[in-house]
Amino acid sequence: QFLGNPPLTLEKTSVAAPPESQNFHWHGFTQMADFQNIVIDHAEGCWLTTTSGQRLFDGVASLWCNVHGHRHPKMDDAIRTQLDRVSHITTLGMSADITERLAERLAEVTPGDLKHVFFSSDGSSAVEAALKMALQYWHLKHSTTTPASEPSSTTSSTSTSKTRYLALSSAYHGDTTGAVSLGGIKYFHQLFAPIVFTPVRGPLPCSYRLPDGVRCDDACDFYAGKIESLLKQHHTELAAVVMEPLVQGAAGMITHPPGLLARVRELCDQCDVLLIVDEVATGFGRTGRMFACDHEGVTPDILCMGKGITGGYLPMAATIARPHVFEAFLGKSSERKQFYHGHTFGGNPLAAAAAMASLDLFRETNLTATIDAKSRFLRGCLAPLADHPHVGDVRGRGLMVGIELVADRESKTPFDSDQLIGRKVCERATELGVWIRPLGDVIVLMPPLVASDDELRFLAKTVTQAIEEVLAEIG
Numbered sequence: 001q002f003l004g005n006p007p008l009t010l011e012k013t014s015v016a017a018p019p020e021s022q023n024f025h026w027h028g029f030t031q032m033a034d035f036q037n038i039v040i041d042h043a044e045g046c047w048l049t050t051t052s053g054q055r056l057f058d059g060v061a062s063l064w065c066n067v068h069g070h071r072h073p074k075m076d077d078a079i080r081t082q083l084d085r086v087s088h089i090t091t092l093g094m095s096a097d098i099t100e101r102l103a104e105r106l107a108e109v110t111p112g113d114l115k116h117v118f119f120s121s122d123g124s125s126a127v128e129a130a131l132k133m134a135l136q137y138w139h140l141k142h143s144t145t146t147p148a149s150e151p152s153s154t155t156s157s158t159s160t161s162k163t164r165y166l167a168l169s170s171a172y173h174g175d176t177t178g179a180v181s182l183g184g185i186k187y188f189h190q191l192f193a194p195i196v197f198t199p200v201r202g203p204l205p206c207s208y209r210l211p212d213g214v215r216c217d218d219a220c221d222f223y224a225g226k227i228e229s230l231l232k233q234h235h236t237e238l239a240a241v242v243m244e245p246l247v248q249g250a251a252g253m254i255t256h257p258p259g260l261l262a263r264v265r266e267l268c269d270q271c272d273v274l275l276i277v278d279e280v281a282t283g284f285g286r287t288g289r290m291f292a293c294d295h296e297g298v299t300p301d302i303l304c305m306g307k308g309i310t311g312g313y314l315p316m317a318a319t320i321a322r323p324h325v326f327e328a329f330l331g332k333s334s335e336r337k338q339f340y341h342g343h344t345f346g347g348n349p350l351a352a353a354a355a356m357a358s359l360d361l362f363r364e365t366n367l368t369a370t371i372d373a374k375s376r377f378l379r380g381c382l383a384p385l386a387d388h389p390h391v392g393d394v395r396g397r398g399l400m401v402g403i404e405l406v407a408d409r410e411s412k413t414p415f416d417s418d419q420l421i422g423r424k425v426c427e428r429a430t431e432l433g434v435w436i437r438p439l440g441d442v443i444v445l446m447p448p449l450v451a452s453d454d455e456l457r458f459l460a461k462t463v464t465q466a467i468e469e470v471l472a473e474i475g
């Protein structure tokens, strides 16, 4: 059975010693001096097998993107079939039929009247495209004259004052320079301050750590109020608000108060500012709806997607815009209104074939409709953790879960980051047969969406054991 079975016992299998490494491969977000690599030989369903034969449950869906499990026969067949037709062509001036069909399908599955799809290869690039799209949109809206000559290379030829973005505190939108500019995570972003632009910085709408005096029921009003005052103050210079919807993943699975996204949509409309929603992590069923925006009936002006778009099989991302955005770019060639942006591999046919197969599977298996029940089941399996003195919060939406470990539960005081608690828990979980990666002391659980109840139970049980053992060791 292609989903594979969890190991019957929780034997202590040790992680394979890495082969003699000369670090030819430089891994991202990784201290290479003490890096113990785990080399995967093959995978099937929700399970990875290392070159030394250890089976690991893929607890973070290969960095939040695997949807239908690894080596799903339908996914593999679709890619093979496309391989026999064409692997790659440019989308500058032409495209493959599969890419055309995919654009139409994406317009169907995304919220409201989102329709015009711009393809790229990773989530960061989808965000970069959205930023440039929003700025050029306002430039075109505010242009009164046709550019008569080539723009000067030294002065700005932008005809709008709306050239800035509002991003939330602790935002994460990727690692390219524009995305880093929006980012608000200290260790990821501060170092690069000299080469980035400065956004208008919004609050961190964190439901777990509410400011003194703010009650749960008032949290949405409180944060919407903060965003409203920033929008009122800066709307003439703001091209767009950029935000992750409902859950800020890389910030530590920070969950927003319900209703906030819908409030931000209203505020953007009132203040004539575009809304860019980054669904790179939340899109494609992860939160229990096809897109997180669907929970609040929100249609952003521009939506960014990546990760799960190809079921997690091949690199692809997309930025989809509503007609009023797209139409601002239409005109005669001499008006030079075309979107000045494009990627070599955008819309790649193999990736498009994977994305089409993934959407077919969503439809055939009604996968999104199963996520709420799976989420409740996983939460139920994690319930014993609620009494643990160092588990501060178990949060998230759908199969996007964060377990925050704290030094003091009452005061919500974090552990000293040098204690590397999150990392130790994940290393122990790996020894026990589950591959997960922490965000600081937040243990992230993002299994493939097809994970069975047995597999979710195994994930929860193993992670609970790892947390208990590591915290017992430190006393």
Ligand code: PLP
Pocket: 122, 123, 124, 125, 127, 172, 173, 174, 175, 244, 249, 250, 278, 279, 280, 281, 282, 306, 307
């Ligand atoms: N946006 C969000 C919300 C993300 O979570 C990520 C990656 O985790 C990105 C953008 C960047 O995507 P990529 O790593 O594919 O560039």
